[in-house]
Amino acid sequence: MTDPAATPQLPFAGADHDHGRCIAAALDAAARLCGRRGARLTVLRRRVLELVWRSHAPTGAYAILETLHRDGRRAAPPTVYRALDFLLGQGLIHRIESLNAFVGCRDPDTPHAGQFLICNGCGTAAELDDRRIGAALSESASDAGFRLERQTVELRGLCPSCQEEPGDARGGA
Protein backbone atom coordinates (compact mmCIF):
# COMPACT_ATOMS: atom_id res chain seq x y z
CA MET A 1 0.00 0.00 0.00
CA THR A 2 3.04 2.25 -0.20
CA ASP A 3 2.99 4.29 -3.34
CA PRO A 4 6.54 4.84 -4.56
CA ALA A 5 5.66 7.90 -6.67
CA ALA A 6 6.49 10.77 -4.30
CA THR A 7 3.22 11.82 -2.60
CA PRO A 8 0.49 11.31 -5.16
CA GLN A 9 -3.06 11.25 -3.75
CA LEU A 10 -3.03 9.46 -0.44
CA PRO A 11 -2.73 12.23 2.09
CA PHE A 12 -0.40 10.32 4.39
CA ALA A 13 2.91 9.36 2.88
CA GLY A 14 4.06 6.01 4.20
CA ALA A 15 6.34 6.09 7.22
CA ASP A 16 8.98 4.58 4.98
CA HIS A 17 8.72 6.77 1.89
CA ASP A 18 11.77 8.36 0.32
CA HIS A 19 11.61 11.73 1.92
CA GLY A 20 14.62 13.01 0.10
CA ARG A 21 12.43 13.00 -2.97
CA CYS A 22 9.76 15.05 -1.23
CA ILE A 23 12.34 17.67 -0.38
CA ALA A 24 13.98 17.69 -3.77
CA ALA A 25 10.65 17.92 -5.55
CA ALA A 26 9.50 20.75 -3.30
CA LEU A 27 12.69 22.75 -3.79
CA ASP A 28 12.57 22.18 -7.51
CA ALA A 29 8.95 23.23 -7.76
CA ALA A 30 9.71 26.31 -5.68
CA ALA A 31 12.58 27.33 -7.93
CA ARG A 32 10.48 26.97 -11.05
CA LEU A 33 7.54 28.78 -9.54
CA CYS A 34 9.62 31.68 -8.27
CA GLY A 35 11.43 31.92 -11.57
CA ARG A 36 8.14 32.13 -13.40
CA ARG A 37 6.85 34.81 -11.04
CA GLY A 38 10.01 36.87 -10.80
CA ALA A 39 10.15 36.22 -7.07
CA ARG A 40 13.56 35.86 -5.51
CA LEU A 41 14.15 32.50 -3.89
CA THR A 42 17.31 33.52 -2.07
CA VAL A 43 19.71 31.13 -0.41
CA LEU A 44 18.14 31.85 2.96
CA ARG A 45 14.59 31.39 1.76
CA ARG A 46 15.48 28.20 0.00
CA ARG A 47 17.16 26.89 3.11
CA VAL A 48 14.16 27.76 5.29
CA LEU A 49 11.88 26.02 2.83
CA GLU A 50 14.14 23.00 2.96
CA LEU A 51 14.00 23.01 6.75
CA VAL A 52 10.22 23.23 6.74
CA TRP A 53 10.22 20.25 4.43
CA ARG A 54 12.63 18.24 6.56
CA SER A 55 9.62 16.61 8.09
CA HIS A 56 5.96 16.18 7.33
CA ALA A 57 5.33 17.33 10.87
CA PRO A 58 4.89 21.10 11.14
CA THR A 59 8.03 22.94 12.20
CA GLY A 60 8.20 25.91 14.54
CA ALA A 61 9.98 29.13 13.63
CA TYR A 62 12.42 28.78 16.51
CA ALA A 63 13.38 25.26 15.52
CA ILE A 64 14.27 26.65 12.11
CA LEU A 65 16.22 29.43 13.77
CA GLU A 66 18.26 26.94 15.78
CA THR A 67 19.16 25.00 12.67
CA LEU A 68 20.24 28.16 10.92
CA HIS A 69 22.54 28.80 13.86
CA ARG A 70 23.94 25.31 13.55
CA ASP A 71 24.45 26.09 9.86
CA GLY A 72 26.77 28.85 11.07
CA ARG A 73 24.47 31.63 9.95
CA ARG A 74 23.86 34.62 12.16
CA ALA A 75 20.13 34.92 12.40
CA ALA A 76 17.52 36.33 14.73
CA PRO A 77 13.76 35.78 14.80
CA PRO A 78 12.99 38.37 12.10
CA THR A 79 15.31 36.53 9.73
CA VAL A 80 13.17 33.45 10.02
CA TYR A 81 9.81 35.17 10.09
CA ARG A 82 10.63 37.19 7.01
CA ALA A 83 11.58 34.09 5.12
CA LEU A 84 8.44 32.33 6.33
CA ASP A 85 6.33 35.31 5.27
CA PHE A 86 7.80 35.17 1.81
CA LEU A 87 7.15 31.45 1.52
CA LEU A 88 3.61 31.86 2.82
CA GLY A 89 3.06 34.66 0.33
CA GLN A 90 4.19 32.45 -2.53
CA GLY A 91 2.01 29.61 -1.27
CA LEU A 92 5.04 27.39 -0.75
CA ILE A 93 4.19 26.65 2.87
CA HIS A 94 1.13 26.73 5.09
CA ARG A 95 0.80 27.88 8.65
CA ILE A 96 -0.83 25.48 11.09
CA GLU A 97 -2.65 27.78 13.48
CA SER A 98 -3.28 25.25 16.18
CA LEU A 99 0.43 24.48 16.42
CA ASN A 100 2.03 27.82 15.65
CA ALA A 101 4.07 25.96 13.10
CA PHE A 102 4.63 25.63 9.39
CA VAL A 103 4.45 22.84 6.87
CA GLY A 104 5.37 22.55 3.22
CA CYS A 105 2.65 22.87 0.62
CA ARG A 106 2.24 19.86 -1.62
CA ASP A 107 0.85 21.82 -4.53
CA PRO A 108 2.06 25.43 -4.58
CA ASP A 109 1.14 25.98 -8.23
CA THR A 110 -2.59 25.99 -7.72
CA PRO A 111 -3.88 28.34 -5.05
CA HIS A 112 -6.00 26.54 -2.50
CA ALA A 113 -7.15 26.67 1.05
CA GLY A 114 -5.38 24.40 3.43
CA GLN A 115 -7.21 21.50 4.99
CA PHE A 116 -5.10 19.39 7.28
CA LEU A 117 -5.21 16.08 9.05
CA ILE A 118 -2.79 16.29 11.95
CA CYS A 119 -1.80 13.17 13.80
CA ASN A 120 -1.64 13.40 17.58
CA GLY A 121 0.69 10.40 17.58
CA CYS A 122 3.49 11.26 15.20
CA GLY A 123 2.75 14.90 14.52
CA THR A 124 2.49 14.47 10.77
CA ALA A 125 0.24 16.90 8.95
CA ALA A 126 -1.37 15.67 5.75
CA GLU A 127 -2.81 18.23 3.42
CA LEU A 128 -6.21 17.70 1.83
CA ASP A 129 -8.06 19.60 -0.79
CA ASP A 130 -11.43 17.98 -0.52
CA ARG A 131 -14.16 19.47 -2.64
CA ARG A 132 -16.86 18.17 -0.30
CA ILE A 133 -15.33 20.11 2.58
CA GLY A 134 -14.86 23.17 0.43
CA ALA A 135 -18.44 22.95 -0.80
CA ALA A 136 -19.88 22.46 2.67
CA LEU A 137 -17.94 25.43 4.00
CA SER A 138 -18.95 27.64 1.10
CA GLU A 139 -22.60 26.74 1.41
CA SER A 140 -22.66 27.20 5.11
CA ALA A 141 -20.94 30.57 4.92
CA SER A 142 -23.22 31.68 2.15
CA ASP A 143 -26.31 30.64 4.13
CA ALA A 144 -25.13 32.89 6.92
CA GLY A 145 -24.62 35.78 4.53
CA PHE A 146 -20.90 35.58 5.20
CA ARG A 147 -18.39 36.48 2.50
CA LEU A 148 -15.72 33.83 2.83
CA GLU A 149 -12.12 34.90 2.34
CA ARG A 150 -9.95 32.29 3.99
CA GLN A 151 -10.46 29.00 5.71
CA THR A 152 -8.58 27.24 8.46
CA VAL A 153 -9.40 23.56 8.74
CA GLU A 154 -7.24 21.51 11.06
CA LEU A 155 -8.43 18.06 12.02
CA ARG A 156 -6.72 16.28 14.88
CA GLY A 157 -6.72 12.57 15.41
CA LEU A 158 -4.67 9.51 14.61
CA CYS A 159 -3.14 8.66 11.25
CA PRO A 160 -3.35 5.11 9.93
CA SER A 161 0.10 4.05 11.21
CA CYS A 162 -0.43 5.48 14.65
CA GLN A 163 -3.73 3.67 15.00
CA GLU A 164 -1.87 0.38 14.69
CA GLU A 165 1.24 1.29 16.58
CA PRO A 166 0.74 4.09 19.11
CA GLY A 167 3.63 6.51 19.32
CA ASP A 168 4.99 6.14 15.83
CA ALA A 169 8.12 7.86 14.52
CA ARG A 170 7.54 11.33 16.00
CA GLY A 171 8.71 14.09 13.74
CA GLY A 172 9.70 11.45 11.27
CA ALA A 173 9.73 12.00 7.55
Next chain:
Amino acid sequence: MTDPAATPQLPFAGADHDHGRCIAAALDAAARLCGRRGARLTVLRRRVLELVWRSHAPTGAYAILETLHRDGRRAAPPTVYRALDFLLGQGLIHRIESLNAFVGCRDPDTPHAGQFLICNGCGTAAELDDRRIGAALSESASDAGFRLERQTVELRGLCPSCQEEPGDARGGA
Protein backbone atom coordinates in the same frame (compact mmCIF):
# COMPACT_ATOMS: atom_id res chain seq x y z
CA MET B 1 -30.90 24.74 -0.89
CA THR B 2 -30.88 26.19 2.57
CA ASP B 3 -31.70 23.59 5.14
CA PRO B 4 -33.20 25.43 8.10
CA ALA B 5 -32.64 22.51 10.43
CA ALA B 6 -28.93 22.45 9.78
CA THR B 7 -28.33 26.02 10.89
CA PRO B 8 -31.15 26.64 13.32
CA GLN B 9 -30.41 30.19 14.43
CA LEU B 10 -28.84 32.97 12.48
CA PRO B 11 -25.20 32.75 13.41
CA PHE B 12 -24.64 36.50 13.54
CA ALA B 13 -26.52 38.35 16.21
CA GLY B 14 -27.56 41.77 14.94
CA ALA B 15 -25.26 44.67 15.69
CA ASP B 16 -28.09 46.07 17.78
CA HIS B 17 -29.13 43.04 19.79
CA ASP B 18 -29.48 43.20 23.55
CA HIS B 19 -26.12 41.84 24.54
CA GLY B 20 -26.92 42.01 28.22
CA ARG B 21 -29.26 39.14 27.58
CA CYS B 22 -26.54 37.10 25.88
CA ILE B 23 -24.36 37.51 28.93
CA ALA B 24 -27.11 36.84 31.43
CA ALA B 25 -28.25 33.76 29.56
CA ALA B 26 -24.71 32.44 29.28
CA LEU B 27 -24.00 32.93 32.98
CA ASP B 28 -27.28 31.36 33.90
CA ALA B 29 -26.71 28.37 31.65
CA ALA B 30 -23.21 27.99 33.08
CA ALA B 31 -24.49 28.02 36.65
CA ARG B 32 -27.09 25.39 35.91
CA LEU B 33 -24.68 23.23 33.96
CA CYS B 34 -21.98 23.37 36.63
CA GLY B 35 -24.54 22.68 39.33
CA ARG B 36 -25.74 19.63 37.50
CA ARG B 37 -22.19 18.39 37.02
CA GLY B 38 -20.87 19.18 40.46
CA ALA B 39 -18.29 21.51 38.92
CA ARG B 40 -17.40 24.62 40.87
CA LEU B 41 -18.18 27.82 39.08
CA THR B 42 -16.24 30.05 41.45
CA VAL B 43 -16.46 33.83 41.57
CA LEU B 44 -13.29 34.10 39.52
CA ARG B 45 -14.39 31.58 36.90
CA ARG B 46 -17.78 33.20 36.62
CA ARG B 47 -16.16 36.58 36.19
CA VAL B 48 -13.80 35.30 33.51
CA LEU B 49 -16.72 33.73 31.70
CA GLU B 50 -18.54 37.04 31.90
CA LEU B 51 -15.52 38.83 30.46
CA VAL B 52 -15.26 36.37 27.60
CA TRP B 53 -18.92 37.03 26.91
CA ARG B 54 -18.53 40.81 27.05
CA SER B 55 -18.22 40.72 23.30
CA HIS B 56 -18.94 38.36 20.46
CA ALA B 57 -15.42 39.02 19.30
CA PRO B 58 -12.90 36.59 20.76
CA THR B 59 -11.04 37.91 23.80
CA GLY B 60 -7.39 37.38 24.61
CA ALA B 61 -6.20 36.06 27.95
CA TYR B 62 -4.23 39.21 28.68
CA ALA B 63 -7.20 41.44 28.02
CA ILE B 64 -9.09 39.45 30.64
CA LEU B 65 -6.13 39.76 32.97
CA GLU B 66 -6.15 43.53 32.63
CA THR B 67 -9.81 43.73 33.46
CA LEU B 68 -9.30 41.57 36.53
CA HIS B 69 -6.68 44.06 37.63
CA ARG B 70 -9.12 46.90 37.09
CA ASP B 71 -11.57 44.89 39.18
CA GLY B 72 -9.01 45.21 41.96
CA ARG B 73 -8.11 41.55 41.94
CA ARG B 74 -4.51 40.48 42.16
CA ALA B 75 -4.01 38.13 39.31
CA ALA B 76 -1.21 36.82 37.14
CA PRO B 77 -1.37 34.91 33.87
CA PRO B 78 -1.88 31.51 35.52
CA THR B 79 -4.96 32.84 37.25
CA VAL B 80 -6.55 33.58 33.91
CA TYR B 81 -5.32 30.51 32.09
CA ARG B 82 -6.56 28.22 34.85
CA ALA B 83 -9.99 29.75 34.71
CA LEU B 84 -9.99 29.51 30.92
CA ASP B 85 -8.92 25.87 31.12
CA PHE B 86 -11.80 25.15 33.44
CA LEU B 87 -14.27 26.87 31.15
CA LEU B 88 -12.87 25.07 28.12
CA GLY B 89 -13.12 21.79 29.96
CA GLN B 90 -16.76 22.42 30.74
CA GLY B 91 -17.42 23.44 27.17
CA LEU B 92 -18.47 26.91 28.24
CA ILE B 93 -16.03 28.63 25.92
CA HIS B 94 -14.10 27.82 22.77
CA ARG B 95 -10.56 28.68 21.84
CA ILE B 96 -10.03 30.37 18.49
CA GLU B 97 -6.68 29.06 17.38
CA SER B 98 -6.06 31.56 14.65
CA LEU B 99 -6.48 34.44 17.10
CA ASN B 100 -5.11 32.98 20.33
CA ALA B 101 -8.35 34.10 21.89
CA PHE B 102 -11.51 32.79 23.48
CA VAL B 103 -15.19 33.12 22.80
CA GLY B 104 -18.30 32.03 24.68
CA CYS B 105 -20.07 28.88 23.59
CA ARG B 106 -23.65 29.34 22.52
CA ASP B 107 -24.71 25.84 23.44
CA PRO B 108 -22.60 24.37 26.24
CA ASP B 109 -25.11 21.65 27.08
CA THR B 110 -24.55 19.59 23.99
CA PRO B 111 -20.94 18.69 23.24
CA HIS B 112 -19.92 19.74 19.77
CA ALA B 113 -17.00 20.76 17.69
CA GLY B 114 -16.59 24.44 17.07
CA GLN B 115 -17.05 25.84 13.61
CA PHE B 116 -16.62 29.57 13.40
CA LEU B 117 -17.24 32.41 11.01
CA ILE B 118 -14.90 35.20 12.01
CA CYS B 119 -15.39 38.65 10.57
CA ASN B 120 -12.27 40.50 9.48
CA GLY B 121 -14.19 43.75 9.81
CA CYS B 122 -15.65 43.78 13.29
CA GLY B 123 -13.92 40.75 14.76
CA THR B 124 -17.15 38.98 15.66
CA ALA B 125 -17.02 35.20 15.76
CA ALA B 126 -20.24 33.37 14.99
CA GLU B 127 -20.46 29.75 15.97
CA LEU B 128 -21.91 27.20 13.61
CA ASP B 129 -22.74 23.57 14.05
CA ASP B 130 -23.41 22.64 10.49
CA ARG B 131 -24.08 19.01 9.80
CA ARG B 132 -22.93 19.33 6.21
CA ILE B 133 -19.51 20.50 7.37
CA GLY B 134 -19.35 17.85 10.04
CA ALA B 135 -20.31 15.18 7.55
CA ALA B 136 -17.82 16.34 4.92
CA LEU B 137 -15.03 16.39 7.47
CA SER B 138 -15.91 12.95 8.81
CA GLU B 139 -16.09 11.45 5.36
CA SER B 140 -12.87 12.99 4.21
CA ALA B 141 -11.02 11.88 7.34
CA SER B 142 -12.44 8.42 7.07
CA ASP B 143 -11.40 8.17 3.41
CA ALA B 144 -7.86 8.92 4.48
CA GLY B 145 -7.99 6.24 7.19
CA PHE B 146 -7.72 8.96 9.80
CA ARG B 147 -9.39 8.60 13.19
CA LEU B 148 -10.86 12.01 13.85
CA GLU B 149 -10.72 13.33 17.41
CA ARG B 150 -11.10 17.08 17.23
CA GLN B 151 -11.77 19.64 14.56
CA THR B 152 -10.73 23.24 14.20
CA VAL B 153 -12.75 25.12 11.59
CA GLU B 154 -12.24 28.86 11.45
CA LEU B 155 -13.54 30.72 8.43
CA ARG B 156 -12.44 34.29 7.87
CA GLY B 157 -14.29 36.81 5.83
CA LEU B 158 -16.90 39.55 6.17
CA CYS B 159 -20.12 39.31 8.14
CA PRO B 160 -23.33 40.70 6.65
CA SER B 161 -23.09 44.10 8.38
CA CYS B 162 -19.46 44.63 7.48
CA GLN B 163 -20.17 43.89 3.83
CA GLU B 164 -22.49 46.89 3.77
CA GLU B 165 -20.55 49.18 6.01
CA PRO B 166 -16.85 48.41 6.13
CA GLY B 167 -15.25 48.81 9.53
CA ASP B 168 -18.30 48.15 11.66
CA ALA B 169 -18.34 48.39 15.45
CA ARG B 170 -15.08 46.65 16.17
CA GLY B 171 -15.14 44.51 19.28
CA GLY B 172 -18.75 45.47 19.61
CA ALA B 173 -21.32 43.27 21.24
Next chain:
DNA sequence: TGTGAAACGTTATATTATTACGTTTTGCAG
Protein backbone atom coordinates in the same frame (compact mmCIF):
# COMPACT_ATOMS: atom_id res chain seq x y z
C1' DT C 1 -14.19 21.18 63.35
C1' DG C 2 -10.36 18.95 61.28
C1' DT C 3 -8.59 17.48 56.96
C1' DG C 4 -7.47 16.64 52.25
C1' DA C 5 -8.23 18.21 47.73
C1' DA C 6 -9.14 21.88 44.83
C1' DA C 7 -8.57 26.59 43.84
C1' DC C 8 -5.86 30.44 43.88
C1' DG C 9 -1.58 33.61 44.50
C1' DT C 10 3.08 34.40 43.31
C1' DT C 11 7.52 34.29 41.00
C1' DA C 12 9.96 33.08 37.36
C1' DT C 13 10.55 31.71 32.82
C1' DA C 14 9.43 29.63 28.26
C1' DT C 15 7.66 30.29 23.65
C1' DT C 16 6.09 32.84 19.78
C1' DA C 17 6.16 37.14 17.20
C1' DT C 18 6.99 42.06 15.93
C1' DT C 19 9.00 46.89 15.75
C1' DA C 20 12.52 49.78 14.42
C1' DC C 21 16.50 50.86 12.29
C1' DG C 22 21.06 50.17 10.14
C1' DT C 23 23.82 47.51 6.56
C1' DT C 24 24.44 44.64 2.60
C1' DT C 25 23.07 42.86 -1.69
C1' DT C 26 20.97 43.06 -6.12
C1' DG C 27 18.83 44.39 -10.41
C1' DC C 28 19.20 47.68 -13.60
C1' DA C 29 19.38 52.47 -15.86
C1' DG C 30 22.57 55.48 -17.49
Next chain:
DNA sequence: CTGCAAAACGTAATAATATAACGTTTCACA
Protein backbone atom coordinates in the same frame (compact mmCIF):
# COMPACT_ATOMS: atom_id res chain seq x y z
C1' DC D 1 30.97 49.52 -15.36
C1' DT D 2 29.30 52.78 -12.17
C1' DG D 3 25.96 54.33 -9.11
C1' DC D 4 21.32 54.39 -7.47
C1' DA D 5 16.98 52.67 -5.51
C1' DA D 6 14.73 48.87 -3.72
C1' DA D 7 14.81 44.61 -1.63
C1' DA D 8 16.86 41.54 1.51
C1' DC D 9 19.13 40.83 5.54
C1' DG D 10 21.40 41.75 10.31
C1' DT D 11 20.73 43.39 14.83
C1' DA D 12 18.76 44.95 19.23
C1' DA D 13 15.02 45.50 21.79
C1' DT D 14 10.59 44.32 23.17
C1' DA D 15 5.73 42.69 22.79
C1' DA D 16 2.38 39.06 23.24
C1' DT D 17 1.11 34.53 24.57
C1' DA D 18 1.66 30.63 27.70
C1' DT D 19 3.48 27.45 31.31
C1' DA D 20 6.25 25.55 35.39
C1' DA D 21 6.86 25.23 40.11
C1' DC D 22 5.62 25.94 44.59
C1' DG D 23 3.32 28.13 48.57
C1' DT D 24 -1.23 29.66 50.66
C1' DT D 25 -6.13 29.86 51.06
C1' DT D 26 -10.69 28.04 50.59
C1' DC D 27 -14.13 24.67 50.71
C1' DA D 28 -16.84 20.37 50.90
C1' DC D 29 -17.67 16.97 53.79
C1' DA D 30 -16.50 13.35 56.95
